[in-house]
Amino acid sequence: MIEGITSAARSLEKSSKSISVVSNNLANINTIGYKRDSNFYEILGEYEQPNMLEYTDYEQGEVLLTSDPLNFALKGDAFFVIQKGDQLLYTKDGKFSIDQSGYLVNGEGQKVMGQKGAINITESMLDENQNITVSKNGEIKVGDTEIDTLMIAKIEEKGVLQKNSSSNFVLEEGYEHVQADESEYEVQQGFLESSNVNAVEEMQEMIKISKNYESAQKVVQYFDTSLEKANEIGKV
């Protein structure tokens, strides 16, 4: 009997963690480049507990027009690469700007990586024309001068990607990305990829969790009543 009450309690505990995940998804419904998280359970065996796992859904978010020449959306299964100290960050958030020393940077001021290293467009900026164009394969041009090509990373095994804040991902130690093939992605200038959170799906999930929680609560209460009865048996 006591066993039953523990598994109901475990279910309560899991629901309360799942709701945190849903809540975080919904809070980030307007975050550029955000990828939703989702929980699932895995039943391991007769005596083992159902295991709660989490995965990130890398499905493409909606691509929105912003008309800013330094906004890029990346279509396809690939990531922009950002340099943070000696660590590389991977992101779908292509909202870049140019910092005071001419580097292409993300919202946090970290440098965007090109094939030749951090992308710097100072000299061309001060020259004749400053129209920045980026082709579908990520080639950056200022006027007619070719600067560099954006580094686009492909990560085969998504399991080794860890979420870092600010729509960034990091690779677990010991893993490296590969350069994505030009046919696998498309850079769109003047667009941003919005969050891939779907309000309806999350609401559905929220209702499900809430109802699960309620059922588990009922089970605990039922066991409580039964145990009470059991205690009464011995009463004089």
Next chain:
Amino acid sequence: MSTRALRSAASGMYAQQLNIEVISNNIANINTNGFKKNKAEFQDMMYQEIPVNTLPSATDASTQSAVNKIQVGNGVRPTSTQKIFTQGDVTSTDNSMDLAIDGEGFFQVRKTDGTYAYTRDGGLKINSEGKLVTASGYYIEPEITMSEDSMELVVNTDGSVEITQADGTTTAVDNIQLVRFMNPGGLEAAGNNLYLETQASGEPIYGTPGSNGFGEIQQGYVEASNVDVVDEMVAMIAAQRAYEINSKTVKTVEEMMTMANNLKRTS
């Protein structure tokens, strides 16, 4: 039951509230000359690894099962409000004192304390000393002075200024220079349609209108704000709905907490 879900939802509500404030400011400035719209930006907060299956199991077989960890986020945070420096509509006013920049660049103005500020608002006036000033009375730099005999002011697209005197002679005075920045998004909005240089914007780059990527000056026109009503309305709807859905999360979590409180019957 942890309050993380509650905090995430609250952060979502706060972010959307800020979003509405920014949108509301854009709409309020829909008729402000040279106004550039703002956009609130958000990023997800740090992630925490939390263990699941923390409750000990009653059966022996599962006591050895590994503790599993999942990453749970802590909600959203507003990071910045980005100025969007797209061109506003250039509208004709037939007033020779109105100058619009068609393309990149800012007018440089000198504030009363001698420091410089930058503006896109070319609705200029002449003050009592005959100097060209902005609507708020700041001098255009380099200064352009009209005398008592001056009849007409002509500003060419390249910024050169000619003043026609009462006797019919035309004199060329200082040219109007434009300024641009490496990263205009980093400029600080100082109110009164003025922007200030910051470390993020970089040093001002001076140039002649119509060359080196600078826009041309159009006399008799002003640049309207670049706020688009439809865009703002759509953004407002999206923000309101996002606010609403986050409030639903708060409600759901609250209900779950009530259920947790009711686990033990009070009989």
